[in-house]
Amino acid sequence: MPKVTYIRQLPLGDGVPKTCVPLTATRLADVVPQLAPILAAQPDLIEWRLDYLADLTEKTALLATLKQVRQQLGEVPLLVTVRSQAEGGNAVLSSTDYQTLLQRLINSGHVDAVDIELSRGECVEALCAQARAVQVQSVVSAHFFQQTPPVADIVALLAQMGHQGAAITKIAVMPRSAQDVLNLLQASLTATQQQTQPVITMAMGQLGQITRLAGGTFGSAVTFATVATASAPGQLPLATLQQILLLLNGDSGKELDK
Numbered sequence: 553m554p555k556v557t558y559i560r561q562l563p564l565g566d567g568v569p570k571t572c573v574p575l576t577a578t579r580l581a582d583v584v585p586q587l588a589p590i591l592a593a594q595p596d597l598i599e600w601r602l603d604y605l606a607d608l609t610e611k612t613a614l615l616a617t618l619k620q621v622r623q624q625l626g627e628v629p630l631l632v633t634v635r636s637q638a639e640g641g642n643a644v645l646s647s648t649d650y651q652t653l654l655q656r657l658i659n660s661g662h663v664d665a666v667d668i669e670l671s672r673g674e675c676v677e678a679l680c681a682q683a684r685a686v687q688v689q690s691v692v693s694a695h696f697f698q699q700t701p702p703v704a705d706i707v708a709l710l711a712q713m714g715h716q717g718a719a720i721t722k723i724a725v726m727p728r729s730a731q732d733v734l735n736l737l738q739a740s741l742t743a744t745q746q747q748t749q750p751v752i753t754m755a756m757g758q759l760g761q762i763t764r765l766a767g768g769t770f771g772s773a774v775t776f777a778t779v780a781t782a783s784a785p786g787q788l789p790l791a792t793l794q795q796i797l798l799l800l801n802g803d804s805g806k807e808l809d810k
């Protein structure tokens with residue numbers, strides 16, 4: 553069973569799925585303005601998808617905006633993600649540039665958690681260790697935008713993330729059938745029973761939407777939702793999700809009138 557893992561003061565793996573909304577601004581100047589309506593909707597966690605920025609080379613300006621974002625968030629935890637094109641995002645970075653950028657984010661003092669792609673191979677373990685050293689939680693992730701791997705493969709990938717030092721493990725798949733959706737849920741349940749790190753899973757697209765609503769029942773610790781722009785197919789509006797989570801999780805979920 554996963555041990556409860558905190559991102560700032562937010563417990564993951566305690567049986568209640570947490571909501572996360574992505575920030576998808578394409579210009580640094582739009583980041584803080586985009587944050588206000590997201591915060592007003594009261595997600596548990598914010599993910600800044602840095603790869604949406606048209607220019608990822610402006611490191612000084614980027615870190616200055618990151619500091620501002622952190623200040624605006626108060627106690628809401630911040631996850632930063634640089635999603636590669638190969639994993640469904642927009643970043644086209646060499647291994648060295650990816651590693652350097654993630655190191656700067658980890659050591660910035662302004663992030664609570666960092667997404668690290670398992671497919672980046674060699675640097676994953678080092679990045680997890682660097683994050684751990686400065687109390688930043690590592691969320692090691694894998695994305696399958698074309699298919700859903702077999703249950704055993706999903707479970708093995710999540711375990712591999714844990715072996716590489718992930719504090720939290722995450723996988724997103726694209727289902728082609730209802731069986732694929734069931735397979736993703738089965739893999740979530742099995743991984744949750746076997747590993748100590750919290751597991752985050754989702755099946756994308758409309759077919760997979762049930763996993764964003766009821767994934768918590770099968771162990772998924774976080775569900776991604778939208779306030780304005782989606783960062784992956786199938787994400788539901790946060791307000792709708794909050795209501796359904798309350799129905800499914802009772803008193804342990806959020807209050808309806810929040």
Ligand SMILES: O=C1C[C@@](O)(C(=O)O)C[C@@H](O)[C@@H]1O
Pocket residue numbers: 574599601633635667693722724754756776783784785787
């Ligand atoms: O890994 C994930 C999950 C996600 O792909 C989703 O399907 O909701 C959305 C991404 O922003 C996030 O980094």
